[in-house]
Amino acid sequence: MNRISRRHFLNWMGASAGYALLSKTPAYGGSNKEYKGYPGSMGVLHDISRCIGCRKCEAACNQVNRMPQPDRPFDDLAIFSNARRTDADTYTIVNRFEPPGSSLPVFVKSQCNHCREPACVSACFVKALVKTESGAVAYDEALCVGCRYCMIACPFDIPAYEYDEPFTPKIQKCTLCQPRIIQGLKPACVEACPKEALTFGIREDLIKIARHRIMSRPDKYIDHIYGEHEMGGTNWLYISNAKYSDLGMRDDLGSISAPELTSGPLAMVPVVVSLWVVFLTGIHAITKRKEKIADQEKQEAVSQAQNQAYQEMERQISQIKQKSQEEKEAAIKREIKKALEEAEKKTPKDPSPNTSTPESGIQEPE
Numbered sequence: 001m002n003r004i005s006r007r008h009f010l011n012w013m014g015a016s017a018g019y020a021l022l023s024k025t026p027a028y029g030g031s032n033k034e035y036k037g038y039p040g041s042m043g044v045l046h047d048i049s050r051c052i053g054c055r056k057c058e059a060a061c062n063q064v065n066r067m068p069q070p071d072r073p074f075d076d077l078a079i080f081s082n083a084r085r086t087d088a089d090t091y092t093i094v095n096r097f098e099p100p101g102s103s104l105p106v107f108v109k110s111q112c113n114h115c116r117e118p119a120c121v122s123a124c125f126v127k128a129l130v131k132t133e134s135g136a137v138a139y140d141e142a143l144c145v146g147c148r149y150c151m152i153a154c155p156f157d158i159p160a161y162e163y164d165e166p167f168t169p170k171i172q173k174c175t176l177c178q179p180r181i182i183q184g185l186k187p188a189c190v191e192a193c194p195k196e197a198l199t200f201g202i203r204e205d206l207i208k209i210a211r212h213r214i215m216s217r218p219d220k221y222i223d224h225i226y227g228e229h230e231m232g233g234t235n236w237l238y239i240s241n242a243k244y245s246d247l248g249m250r251d252d253l254g255s256i257s258a259p260e261l262t263s264g265p266l267a268m269v270p271v272v273v274s275l276w277v278v279f280l281t282g283i284h285a286i287t288k289r290k291e292k293i294a295d296q297e298k299q300e301a302v303s304q305a306q307n308q309a310y311q312e313m314e315r316q317i318s319q320i321k322q323k324s325q326e327e328k329e330a331a332i333k334r335e336i337k338k339a340l341e342e343a344e345k346k347t348p349k350d351p352s353p354n355t356s357t358p359e360s361g362i363q364e365p366e
Contacts, residue, residue, distance in 0.1 A: 038131075038132075038133045038135070039204075040202055040204075041116075041133060041134060041135035041202070041203055041235060042134055042135040042136075042176075042181055042200065042201065042202060042203065042235065043114070043135050043200075043201070043202070043203040043206055043234075043235035043236060043237060044176075044187065044189075044190060044198055044199065044200050044206070044235070044236050044237070045198070045199040045201075045206040045209060045210055045237045045238075045239070046108075046109055046197060046198055046236065046237065046238045046239075047196075047197050047198075047199070047213070047239055048106060048107070048108055048197070048238060048239065048240040048241065048242070048247070049106075049220060049221065049239070049240065049241035050195045050196060050197035051094070051106075051107040051108065051109060051195065051197040052107065052194075052195055052197075053077065053080065053094055053096055053105070053107035054194065054195075055074045055075070055077070055094050056074070056192045056193065056194060057092060057094065057109055057188075057189035057190075057192055057193055057198065058074055058090070058092055058093065058094060058189075059074040059192065060188040060189055060191065060192035061091050061092045061111075061174075061188055061189050062074075062090075063188070064177065064180070064188040065091060065175075067089050067090070067091070068089050070089075070090070080094075080095070080096035080105075083095050083248070085110070085157065086110065086111060086112075086158055086160060086173065086174070087160045087172075088160045088161065088162045088163075088164070088165075088170075088172040089172075091111055091112075091172070091173060091174040091175070092109060092110065092111035092174055092189060093109070093110055093111075094107055094108065094109050094110075095107070095108055095110065095248065097242070097246060097247050097248065099242040099243065099246040099247065100246065102242060106240075106241070106242050106247060108247050108248065108249070109189070109197075109198070110156075110248075111158070111173075111174035111189075111236070112137060112156075112158045112159075112173045112174035112175075112176070112236070113156055113158070113227060113234040113235070113236040114135055114136055114137045114174075114176050114234060114235040114236055115131075115137065115231055115232065115233070115234045115235070115257075115258070116131070116232050116233040116234060116235065116257070117131070117231070117232040117233075117257035117258055117259050117260075118131055118137050118258060119150075119153040119154055119155060119231065119258030119261075120137065120150035120153050120154050120159060121137065121258075122153065122258045122259045123149040123150050123152070123153035123258075124149065124150055125147075125149075126143050126144065126145055127140075127143060128140050128141070128143040128144040128145075128171070129150055129171075132178065134176070134178055134181050134182065135176060135181075135203065135235040136175055136176035136178040136181070136235075137173075137176075138175065138178060139170075139171055139173070139175075141168075141170045141171075144170065144171060146161075146169060148161055148171070150171060151171070153258065155231055155250065155253055155258075156250070158173050158174070159171050159172070159173050160172045160173065176235070176236075177189075186200045187200060203235055203237070206237055207225060207228060207237065210225045210228075210237060210239045211225065213239060214239060220241050221239055221240065221241055222239070222240050222241065222242070222243060222244070224239075224240075224244070225237055225238070225239055226238035226239070226240070226244050226249060229255040230250075230253045230254075230255065231253050231254070231255075231256070231257060231258060232255065232256065232257025232258065232260075233255075233257075
């Protein structure tokens with residue numbers, strides 16, 4: 001049986017790391033190429049001041065993406081009592097906030113913001129996530145290796161993993177309804193919004209619309225288009241009548257894009273990838289060895305149990321035979337004794353030797 005010692009395994013890992021680090025070939029992350037987005041890409045402007053929390057966008061998203069029905073219906077507004085986030089079965093959610101100084105609640109729709117230079121794309125070394133010309137950040141489950149680096153990288157905590165799917169788990173998030181966009185249709189949530197809180201169009205045009213609304217009503221809107229510059233800009237934009245920090249939205253992201261922030265760390269990705277095969281090979285070999293040992297121990301345990309069972313069975317059979325023989329011999333002895341006793345009772349006693357009968361008066365001749 002071939003055995004892989006821990007020392008040998010660590011030596012292989014060290015050799016692979018040394019080769020990767022000492023090689024003169026430059027290493028680049030799978031998505032370390034800088035790009036400034038696609039001109040004319042599409043996006044959505046969410047006017048938070050117009051949202052009434054009807055959750056029709058959630059229902060439309062659920063239907064178009066053929067997701068499981070939630071435990072509580074979409075017209076159940078009591079769900080706003082708890083803050084929610086997107087998950088593997090929910091691409092978009094609406095939360096209610098009560099900002100300081102506001103007499104009315106404020107409703108905010110959350111989903112993937114489809115960054116112009118996405119952090120998730122930069123972190124994905126197999127290119128399962130890509131930025132498309134339509135503006136959407138698309139996901140190819142066939143390329144995904146399940147590393148979940150995208151979940152760690154996303155500053156908006158959007159990508160979700162199918163932990164309940166045992167065989168083919170995927171990363172799930174809003175797709176910006178890219179299949180509908182390709183067909184010339186609006187995203188389902190935009191089409192379902194009864195208050196026009198969502199506007200679909202070319203990103204540059206949406207920014208112009210947002211600026212016009214802010215300038216027209218400076219008493220109503222915060223002078224800030226969220227997503228215009230955050231993390232290099234996003235294709236999902238927001239304008240609001242309340243501070244974004246009071247609405248659960250990060251205001252510490254800055255304007256530097258993810259690829260610029262991660263260009264150094266991403267240079268080490270090929271090193272990790274080069275070690276990945278060796279690591280998995282070692283783990284596979286160790287696992288197989290453990291399985292083989294476990295099988296051998298199982299077979300030995302079964303064999304030992306069978307032998308013990310056979311020995312116990314033979315012992316019990318021997319005891320039964322011995323007891324049966326003893327009972328048989330005892331029965332025979334009882335029957336012999338009984339027969340002798342009965343025979344003795346039936347046997348007559350011997351007559352007396354004096355045969356004369358003086359009372360008769362007859363004498364035998366001399």
